[in-house]
Amino acid sequence: xxxxTLRRTLIMIPQIIVLSLLIFVLxxxxxxxxxxxxxxxxxxxxxxxxxxxxxxxxxxxYEQYASWMGGVVKGDLGDSFRFKMPVSELIGQRMVNTFWLxxxxxxxxxxxxxxxxxxxxxxxxxxxxxxITGYTYVGFAxxxxxxxxxxxxxxxxxxxxxxxxxxxxxxxxxxxxEYLMSKIYHLILPALSMALITTYSTIQYLRNEIVDTKHKxxxxxxRAKGASESxxxxxxxxxxxxxxIAAFFGFEITGLIGGSIFIENIFGxxxxxxxxxxxxxxxxxxxxxxxxxxxxxxxxxxxxLSDIILSIVDPRIRIK
Amino acid sequence: MENKKAxxxxxxxxxxxxxxISIIWRELVRDKLALVSLIxxxxxxxxxxxxxxxxxxxxIVKVDxxxxxxxxxxxxxxxxDYGGRDVFGQLVIGTKNSLTIAILVTxxxxxxxxxxxxxxxxxxxxxxxxxxxxxxxxxxxxxTMIVIAFVAIVPKYNxxxxxxxxxxxxxxxxxxxxxxxxxxxxxxxxxxxxxTLGSSHFKIIFSQLLPNVSSLIIVTMTLNLAANIxxxxxxxxxxxxxxxxxxxxxxxxxxxxxxxxxxxxxxxxVPASILILLLMLSINNVGQALKRATDARQRRG
Numbered sequence: 001x002x003x004x005t006l007r008r009t010l011i012m013i014p015q016i017i018v019l020s021l022l023i024f025v026l027x028x029x030x031x032x033x034x035x036x037x038x039x040x041x042x043x044x045x046x047x048x049x050x051x052x053x054x055x056x057x058x059x060x061x062y063e064q065y066a067s068w069m070g071g072v073v074k075g076d077l078g079d080s081f082r083f084k085m086p087v088s089e090l091i092g093q094r095m096v097n098t099f100w101l102x103x104x105x106x107x108x109x110x111x112x113x114x115x116x117x118x119x120x121x122x123x124x125x126x127x128x129x130x131x132i133t134g135y136t137y138v139g140f141a142x143x144x145x146x147x148x149x150x151x152x153x154x155x156x157x158x159x160x161x162x163x164x165x166x167x168x169x170x171x172x173x174x175x176x177x178e179y180l181m182s183k184i185y186h187l188i189l190p191a192l193s194m195a196l197i198t199t200y201s202t203i204q205y206l207r208n209e210i211v212d213t214k215h216k217x218x219x220x221x222x223r224a225k226g227a228s229e230s231x232x233x234x235x236x237x238x239x240x241x242x243x244x245i246a247a248f249f250g251f252e253i254t255g256l257i258g259g260s261i262f263i264e265n266i267f268g269x270x271x272x273x274x275x276x277x278x279x280x281x282x283x284x285x286x287x288x289x290x291x292x293x294x295x296x297x298x299x300x301x302x303x304x305l306s307d308i309i310l311s312i313v314d315p316r317i318r319i320k
Numbered sequence: 321m322e323n324k325k326a327x328x329x330x331x332x333x334x335x336x337x338x339x340x341i342s343i344i345w346r347e348l349v350r351d352k353l354a355l356v357s358l359i360x361x362x363x364x365x366x367x368x369x370x371x372x373x374x375x376x377x378x379x380i381v382k383v384d385x386x387x388x389x390x391x392x393x394x395x396x397x398x399x400x401d402y403g404g405r406d407v408f409g410q411l412v413i414g415t416k417n418s419l420t421i422a423i424l425v426t427x428x429x430x431x432x433x434x435x436x437x438x439x440x441x442x443x444x445x446x447x448x449x450x451x452x453x454x455x456x457x458x459x460x461x462x463x464t465m466i467v468i469a470f471v472a473i474v475p476k477y478n479x480x481x482x483x484x485x486x487x488x489x490x491x492x493x494x495x496x497x498x499x500x501x502x503x504x505x506x507x508x509x510x511x512x513x514x515x516t517l518g519s520s521h522f523k524i525i526f527s528q529l530l531p532n533v534s535s536l537i538i539v540t541m542t543l544n545l546a547a548n549i550x551x552x553x554x555x556x557x558x559x560x561x562x563x564x565x566x567x568x569x570x571x572x573x574x575x576x577x578x579x580x581x582x583x584x585x586x587x588x589x590v591p592a593s594i595l596i597l598l599l600m601l602s603i604n605n606v607g608q609a610l611k612r613a614t615d616a617r618q619r620r621g
Binding site: 023144 | 468
């Protein structure tokens with residue numbers, strides 16, 4: 001167990017190094033720099049060159065990479081040229097929002113997936129199952145951003161039940177009960193939109209697991225011993241079918257990252273996904289590299305988490 | 321229980337199995353939904369590629385300041401957008417561009433993925449190990465983000481470069497699937513027999529192994545096609561797909577990022593959303609029918 005975890009964690013290190021190199025090269029290749037659009041035409045080009053020299057933008061790439069990575073390790077991600085503040089501070093603000101959005105989405109995803117998956121698997125091939133399977137089928141074919149747009153249109157604009165942008169009503173004091181409620185109120189629609197679409201894979205997976213487990217011998221044994229139907233399902237089938245779902249928890253993180261880029265832009269939710277798109281349009285490369293790196297590291301950690309949970313659940317993986 | 325199973329299996333054994341294509345066709349015709357979807361797809365494709373021969377893309381994307389944001393009328397079937405451009409014309413051109421990209425990306429990821437998976441699975445051992453580590457790394461990258469970053473770098477891109485960027489980060493799924501199938505397949509007798517006869521690895525992989533995984537390839541590629549339409553329109557929606565001069569279905573949807581358009585001008589974004597949904601659903605329907613056809617356990621007939 002510990003041996004596998006250690007080995008799996010060690011694989012992660014080259015992955016993160018390659019990722020950081022890739023992002024660094026990408027940032028270097030981008031046209032223009034943060035100075036090119038921002039400074040008036042009356043500024044002497046020689047002065048610009050001086051600034052570039054000072055910032056170290058003319059150094060060989062490996063030196064720039066080393067100094068960038070050195071900063072990243074120390075938690076210093078450079079300064080944002082547009083927001084005029086340290087990137088780590090900027091990301092700190094946004095990350096909190098994205099974090100809560102992800103947590104809300106995950107909770108809703110499992111709240112929807114587990115009852116539906118169980119109902120669908122337990123009563124398979126009945127009208128209930130067909131209804132749920134139909135839902136997962138449509139969910140699979142609907143792109144997240146279209147669904148989010150429609151949700152925003154109906155519940156945000158037409159019915160006016162939910163706010164249409166932002167993460168908080170302005171003017172509220174942090175720490176008060178109203179502040180908290182306003183946060184939650186702004187979270188519901190984005191999180192629900194994302195959860196309703198991304199939940200389909202978990203439902204399908206849970207359904208197939210339950211249908212498979214139902215016909216295994218140990219269930220027959222449990223029934224033969226006189227276990228009640230609810231005991232068979234709750235104690236025997238569910239326990240075996242839920243474990244693989246738990247293992248996919250880490251992969252959900254990767255999905256959430258891709259989804260948050262769309263969701264945050266549609267709902268005007270100030271999180272990391274919105275920051276990423278903004279930083280590209282504004283050519284704010286320090287922010288861009290930092291967000292990309294953080295998202296990438298989060299995905300790598302998610303995969304690590306999944307593999308470790310899987311190895312706990314399924315010993316065969318450890319032996320391999 | 322055991323007896324019953326044996327009885328079920330026996331009559332099947334001497335029966336000659338029908339050819340792959342005829343099974344697929346039979347399954348498609350039997351599944352009315354898939355058949356309707358297939359006809360719908362063929363009609364859409366014919367209509368879109370047919371009319372785009374007549375429609376001039378430059379004419380449609382030309383800004384007309386006298387007819388901004390007009391609701392649907394006789395002159396503009398689906399109204400106009402903020403540049404006075406005809407939405408219906410953009411819808412036709414957009415569907416064509418979206419489909420072209422999706423088909424190109426599906427074909428290219430298919431070719432790369434299948435070749436990668438077959439080689440990795442067939443040789444196994446160290447080669448497999450190294451190739452899978454490379455694949456794992458690509459798998460971990462958050463797709464949307466990396467493609468956005470790439471699109472931001474490439475200064476002038478067109479259909480080909482855009483599909484190449486997408487392909488570069490999408491070939492892993494199919495490669496992994498084909499590899500696990502190839503791993504099973506290479507242990508079978510026909511591969512061993514061919515090896516004994518002295519066929520070259522190249523010949524075994526591409527003329528013997530490949531046909532035996534072809535059904536899996538067809539199914540995966542059909543399902544990928546639907547996913548790629550969604551991905552492309554998603555990227556265009558965020559503004560990292562095509563420029564406005566080459567509209568795609570996602571471009572029309574991206575106008576809805578303006579709250580005014582979203583709330584009051586449904587004719588700009590609703591038709592495009594419905595079209596994307598219908599396209600993806602019907603391709604999925606066909607894909608699922610193909611999946612049933614190639615998997616004997618799920619077959620209906």
